[in-house]
Amino acid sequence: MRAKRTSLVHLIYFSRLNLSSDPQLRASQIADITRQAQKKNEFSVITSFLLVDQNFAAQIIEGERTSVHETFNRIAEDQRHRDVQICEWREITKREFVNSFKCVVRGPATEAQFAKSNLLPMFQRGTPKASAIHALAIAQQSEAMSKQGIDHLFI
Numbered sequence: 001m002r003a004k005r006t007s008l009v010h011l012i013y014f015s016r017l018n019l020s021s022d023p024q025l026r027a028s029q030i031a032d033i034t035r036q037a038q039k040k041n042e043f044s045v046i047t048s049f050l051l052v053d054q055n056f057a058a059q060i061i062e063g064e065r066t067s068v069h070e071t072f073n074r075i076a077e078d079q080r081h082r083d084v085q086i087c088e089w090r091e092i093t094k095r096e097f098v099n100s101f102k103c104v105v106r107g108p109a110t111e112a113q114f115a116k117s118n119l120l121p122m123f124q125r126g127t128p129k130a131s132a133i134h135a136l137a138i139a140q141q142s143e144a145m146s147k148q149g150i151d152h153l154f155i
C-alpha cells in the first residue's frame with residue numbers, strides 16, 4: 001500500500017502591489033521577488049502561481065500545511081504589497097501547479113485569457129473569486145506548457 005501523504009493545502013490570496021510605475025524598474029522588482037520565492041519555495045516544497053494584473057496580485061500557494069502557513073506569513077509582511085487578503089484556504093488531494101514559483105503578468109501575450117477571466121473588475125471591487133483566480137492560473141500554466149511541448153505529461 002502506498003504511504004499516506006502529508007496533509008496538502010492550497011491558499012489563494014490577493015493584494016495590491018507597491019511596485020514602481022517605471023516598467024524597467026518594475027520588471028526588475030518582479031525578478032527579485034521571483035528569485036527569492038523560487039529559492040525559498042524549492043526548499044519548503046511549495047508550488048505556486050502568481051498572477052499580476054496592473055497593480056493587483058493574486059497567488060495560489062500549495063504544499064504541506066505548515067509550509068504554506070509559514071510561507072504565507074512571510075509574504076503577508078512583505079512591504080512590496082499591501083492589503084493582503086485570503087480568498088480561500090483548503091485541503092487538496094493533489095498539487096495542480098508544477099513550478100515552485102511562476103509569475104505571469106498581464107500583457108499582450110496573456111491579454112486574451114486575463115480579459116476572459118474578468119478578474120480586474122473583481123479586484124477593483126475587492127471581491128475576486130477564488131475560482132476565477134484558480135481557473136486563470138491553470139489556463140496560463142496549460143498554455144505555457146503547450147508552448148514548451150510538455151502538456152501531454154500532465155493530463
Ligand SMILES: Cc1cc2nc3c(=O)[nH]c(=O)nc-3n(C[C@H](O)[C@H](O)[C@H](O)COP(=O)(O)O)c2cc1C
Nearest residue numbers: 033036037040041048057071074075078080081101
Ligand atoms: C507578491 C509576492 C509574492 C511572493 N511570493 C513568495 C513565495 O511564493 N514564496 C516565498 O518564499 N516568498 C515570496 N515572496 C517574498 C516574501 O515576501 C519574502 O520577501 C521572502 O520570502 C524572503 O523572506 P525573508 O526576508 O524573511 O527571508 C513574495 C513577495 C511578494 C511581494
